[in-house]
Amino acid sequence: MSDIGRPSREQMEYYYDHNRAYFDSMAEHYKEADPDYYDRVIVPVKKEAPFRAGYDENKAKKGLVLISAVMVLLVGLAAAMISFFMMDTEEKNPVDEKLEQLEENSGDGTNKQTKSPIESLLEERKTTSEDNSVREMNTYEKGMFYYDMGEHDKALNYFKQVPEGDDNFNDAQEKIAEISDNQNNGRDGGPAPK
Numbered sequence: 001m002s003d004i005g006r007p008s009r010e011q012m013e014y015y016y017d018h019n020r021a022y023f024d025s026m027a028e029h030y031k032e033a034d035p036d037y038y039d040r041v042i043v044p045v046k047k048e049a050p051f052r053a054g055y056d057e058n059k060a061k062k063g064l065v066l067i068s069a070v071m072v073l074l075v076g077l078a079a080a081m082i083s084f085f086m087m088d089t090e091e092k093n094p095v096d097e098k099l100e101q102l103e104e105n106s107g108d109g110t111n112k113q114t115k116s117p118i119e120s121l122l123e124e125r126k127t128t129s130e131d132n133s134v135r136e137m138n139t140y141e142k143g144m145f146y147y148d149m150g151e152h153d154k155a156l157n158y159f160k161q162v163p164e165g166d167d168n169f170n171d172a173q174e175k176i177a178e179i180s181d182n183q184n185n186g187r188d189g190g191p192a193p194k
Helices: 009-018 021-035 034-053 059-087 094-107 117-134 141-151 152-160 169-184
Strands: none
Touching: 009 021, 009 034, 021 034, 094 169, 141 169, 152 169
């Protein structure tokens, strides 16, 4: 029987190597329509495929594995970038902490401040920069600094640390008595009214 009008063996090898779906559809067709052609051409192409130069049965599998590996790498990289940019830092800015405190106090009716949030933040920044200069003061000066700032509890702690031999010991004792007296009488610990 003549193979005129049918693909040659070389053509079938090409289809097998480069377009398996087309080869399979032709093999099915010739298996039914021309079993002799199927046995002479198509069966040997299938059997000899692993031995032909340039044929790689796992070519598609290797490509799929490579594409999968690249996709996993990209997904991992994207997840790492997202977690890096969305990560909450442990350090909080003092201004942010003050804003959070103001927000917490604003809704429950316990906020007794008469200052606006902006004034409070400005005062917080001023206090922070002034605290740096406080480190260089002696205990009496630190007590006076906080006393003048209206932070009488802090001032009291520093006045109590003034040693007995210090030139400012007596003044510190007077401030301790004044603050304690004002606290006991329900005032904020500031200077007694005159």
